[in-house]
Amino acid sequence: MRRKLAAGNWKMNGLRADVAQVEALAQAFPDPGCDILICPPATLLAGFVPAGQGVVSLGGQDCHSATHGAHTGDVSAPMLADAGADYVILGHSERRADHGESSELVAQKVRAAHAAGLIAVVCVGETLAERDAGTTLDVVGAQLDGSLPDCVTAANTVIAYEPVWAIGTGRIPTLDQIAEVHDFLRARLADGAFAAHADGMRLLYGGSVKPDNAAEIFATANVDGALVGGASLKAADFGKIILALCAS
Numbered sequence: 001m002r003r004k005l006a007a008g009n010w011k012m013n014g015l016r017a018d019v020a021q022v023e024a025l026a027q028a029f030p031d032p033g034c035d036i037l038i039c040p041p042a043t044l045l046a047g048f049v050p051a052g053q054g055v056v057s058l059g060g061q062d063c064h065s066a067t068h069g070a071h072t073g074d075v076s077a078p079m080l081a082d083a084g085a086d087y088v089i090l091g092h093s094e095r096r097a098d099h100g101e102s103s104e105l106v107a108q109k110v111r112a113a114h115a116a117g118l119i120a121v122v123c124v125g126e127t128l129a130e131r132d133a134g135t136t137l138d139v140v141g142a143q144l145d146g147s148l149p150d151c152v153t154a155a156n157t158v159i160a161y162e163p164v165w166a167i168g169t170g171r172i173p174t175l176d177q178i179a180e181v182h183d184f185l186r187a188r189l190a191d192g193a194f195a196a197h198a199d200g201m202r203l204l205y206g207g208s209v210k211p212d213n214a215a216e217i218f219a220t221a222n223v224d225g226a227l228v229g230g231a232s233l234k235a236a237d238f239g240k241i242i243l244a245l246c247a248s
């Protein structure tokens with residue numbers, strides 16, 4: 001049985017006052033019945049540990065593939081773990097696009113995350129041009145294959161399917177399109193080197209998940225939760241998504 005995961009990615013949003021949103025979430029869900037994760041900007045990570053009250057897990061939004069060294073502006077996986085993080089998002093499309101991250105580099109980062117004891121949330125997803133060209137499954141399949149090193153297990157890795165064109169746009173795929181990709185990802189895992197972990201690995205959907213569409217997305221086969229951007233910034237909105245996930 002896969003434990004459901006509601007993951008919030010605050011991206012480059014949030015000041016110290018916003019830590020109150022995490023406290024509110026923790027108080028609202030003392031025994032949530034699913035896993036709750038917030039990935040704040042690195043400046044806020046340490047302050048979130050007490051705010052999460054053992055209910056809201058904390059995660060980084062990226063990590064370097066090295067443990068330490070001369071890499072100005074970067075954060076390593078051991079640093080995230082030292083700050084109290086349990087998870088780290090890797091290979092988000094904004095990292096792949098803004099920083100030119102390849103799947104090969106993502107795989108190196110996943111290995112670094114696991115070595116530090118972190119659960120990696122590995123993102124895959126097609127652009128609108130790729131979907132219109134009919135290459136969605138080829139693209140996400142190649143990203144999946146290239147981003148997972150051999151240390152991946154169902155316990156240390158989560159896959160997030162995020163169509164790039166659905167992120168922050170208010171536009172979501174049809175439920176059939178979500179199901180098609182999630183079924184494909186599960187089958188791809190089952191067919192390859194991770195067959196023993198395919199059934200247990202959590203698959204999240206991400207891209208314009210909101211309180212009013214969460215329930216139908218969570219009712220879709222092979223969707224084990226969500227990676228939420230904008231709607232995770234306010235506890236009231238994210239709380240409704242968590243409720244929908246717990247009820248699914």
Ligand SMILES: O=C[C@H](O)COP(=O)(O)O
Binds near residue numbers: 092228
């Ligand atoms: O990591 C989160 C995703 O990019 C989704 O963002 P969004 O919910 O604002 O569309």
